[in-house]
Amino acid sequence: MKKPLRIGLILLLISVLVFYGIYWAFYDMNRLPKGDLISEIVSPDGEYTLKAYLVNGGATVAYCIRGELNYNLRNKKPKTIYWNYRETEAKVEWKDKDTVVINGHLLNVEKEVYDWRREN
Incomplete structure (x- = not known):
C-alpha cells in the first residue's frame, strides 16, 4: 500500500473515532x-x-x-x-x-x- 493512501486511511479512521466520541459523550441518549x-x-x-x-x-x-x-x-x-x-x-x-x-x-x-x- 502506498504511503499517502495509508496516511489518508489513518486520518479517516481517526476522524471517525473523534466524531463518534463526541456523539457518545454529548448526544447519546442512553448515557x-x-x-x-x-x-x-x-x-x-x-x-x-x-x-x-x-x-x-x-x-x-x-x-x-x-x-x-x-x-x-x-x-x-x-x-x-x-x-x-x-x-x-x-x-x-x-x-x-x-x-x-x-x-x-x-x-x-x-x-x-x-x-x-x-x-x-
Whole structure:
C-alpha cells in the first residue's frame, strides 16, 4: 500500500473515532442520568408505559425531564424518547396507541425522539 493512501486511511479512521466520541459523550441518549420517577402513564392499548423522570443536574444545572418508553407486551429494552432542559413537570397525554404528547412535544413512540440538545 502506498504511503499517502495509508496516511489518508489513518486520518479517516481517526476522524471517525473523534466524531463518534463526541456523539457518545454529548448526544447519546442512553448515557443520560436516570432521575427520580415522577409519573407513569400506560398507553390506551396497554402496549407501552411512559415513565417520566425528574433529573437534578446539580447546583449549576437546571432540572430536566427524561421520558422513558417501556414495552409491556414485547421483550424489548426500555428507551429514552424525551429529554428536555429547564422543566420540572411532565404533562403526558396519549393521543392514540403510538402517539404521545409530552409537555407539548408530539412524538410517535416507535419512530421519534425529542432531545433539546439537537434543537440548538
